Structures are given as C-alpha cells and as structure tokens.
Amino acid sequence: MVNQLLGQAQMAGAFEYFSRTVRTSKLAHVKENKLYRALAGQKNPHGAEKLTGTWEEFCNLLGRSVDQVDRDIANLRAFGEEALESMSRMGIGYRELRQWRRLPNDARSALIEAAKDGDKEAVEYLAEELIATHAKEKADLEKKVDDLQADYDAQGDLLAKKRAELDETTQQLAKARRRIETMAADEAVKELRQEVIGIAFEAEADISGKLREAFSVMAAHAEQTGTDHRSFQAGLVRQLEMLLLQIREEFQLTEGELGGAEEFGWLTQAGGTSLTESAEG
Incomplete structure (x- = not known):
C-alpha cells in the first residue's frame, strides 16, 4: 500500500x-x-x-x-x-x-x-458566534480561577497570621509557666489565672466583636440579595459550641454557672482587672 x-x-x-x-x-x-x-x-x-x-x-x-x-x-x-x-x-x-x-x-x-x-456565510457567522461565546466562557472561567486563587491566598495569609499569634501565645505561656514556678503558691494562682483570663477575654472579644460584625455583614447581604446564610452561620456557631464542650469534657469541668464578682475579687487586688471590667473598658 x-x-x-x-x-x-x-x-x-x-x-x-x-x-x-x-x-x-x-x-x-x-x-x-x-x-x-x-x-x-x-x-x-x-x-x-x-x-x-x-x-x-x-x-x-x-x-x-x-x-x-x-x-x-x-x-x-x-x-x-x-x-x-x-x-x-x-x-x-x-x-x-x-x-x-x-x-x-x-x-x-x-x-x-x-x-x-x-453555506459558507452561515458557517462563518456561526463560527464567529461560537468563538465569541467560547471566549466569554473562558474569560469567566479564568476569573473564577483567579477569584479562587485570591481566596486561597487570603486564607493562607489568615492562617499564617493565626499561626504566628498561636506561636506568640505559646511563648508567652511558657514564660508565664517558668515565672509561676518560682512564685509562692497564692501568687502563682493569681498569675496563672490572670494569664488564662487574658486568653479567654481575647477569644470572647473575637466572638462578640469580629464574628458578630461578620454575621451582621452577612445579614445585610441577605436582605439585599435574598441569600439565606443562616444554615452556614449555624454551622459555625455549632462548631464553636462543640469545641467548648470538648474543652469542658477534656478538663472535667462542672456545668455550674459562673460565680459572682466576689469569686474573681482577687483579680482586682493589686491592680488586677476583672473580665467584666475589661469588657466594659
């Protein structure tokens, strides 16, 4: 052949x-x-x-x-x-x-x-329409890819920031632990609780401040577009609740209510600040 x-x-x-x-x-x-x-x-x-x-x-x-x-x-x-x-x-x-x-x-x-x-004219006209449609779809796809990459980069920056904050907190706790080891028992209790209260207050501020503000923005978006974000928000809240429950179970904490101001009176002694006063400030 x-x-x-x-x-x-x-x-x-x-x-x-x-x-x-x-x-x-x-x-x-x-x-x-x-x-x-x-x-x-x-x-x-x-x-x-x-x-x-x-x-x-x-x-x-x-x-x-x-x-x-x-x-x-x-x-x-x-x-x-x-x-x-x-x-x-x-x-x-x-x-x-x-x-x-x-x-x-x-x-x-x-x-x-x-x-x-x-029909050459019909074929060429159809080809132009198809090429224009394909170009638009390609541009839309590229934009979505760019948006996803931007979101990924933003999440990476946020994770890096949180990691840095966690590393700093770990270092501060290590320093506090070494300092507490050299203190008398009653002073060590005050120092240790002050450190933990500070960490708890930061977590509370993030939830009551940043997370609440973010939810408010989503609520405004829902009013404008009709998008229902409540299921998504409920999932986030549930995740935080589960995390707190895990901490309670891990450290075998009772479910009693938070004591009165006198229970944290030691914080106000020697210039200490209570969690309630810090929040009001």
Missing part, C-alpha cells in the same frame, strides 16, 4: 487523483498503523542513501512537510471527512480550521452540521 501511494504521488504529483480529504484519510491510516516503516532499506529516489522508514521521510517523499500532513490529519479528526470536504470546497483555509479546532466538542459539532449544507 505504501509503495502504491508513493507511486501515485510521484506520477500524479501530490495525489491529484484523490480529493484532499481522501488523501488525508489514507495518510492518517499510514501514520496510525506506522506503515511508513516498510520503506526502511529501500533506495531514496532523491539520493544515494537508503531510507530508514520514518514518518518524516514518507512525508518528504510526497513533497510535503510533516507539519503540513499532521495539520491535515488534525483537521480530519476534528471535523470528519464529509464536513472537511465541504469546508474545502467553500474555500475555508487552514487559519480558520486551526481556530475552529480549539472550540469545545459541542461547538465543533454545530459547525460540522452547518458545513454539510455548503
């Missing part, structure tokens, strides 16, 4: 007996089945050296470059013989075909069906 194709090409010149699509179909068959390897060992008609049986040699013997043949095969696979033959008769060139190959499968299918009618 290879020798037959070569003989026809050499005698008729670039397969004049075949239409472009039929010729390309035969070339695709040769490439896919690696039939060009059968040329290995035969004499090269253009030189004294023998052929090695490569795809490039086969294309060169036909007077065409590998890029040209591979481009024709790519067009054939993308559009099929019937549509490609119709497009060729309409005078649609390689530049358009290369651009149309990049369209999604459903868009190419629409072009293939339109091409079978042989």
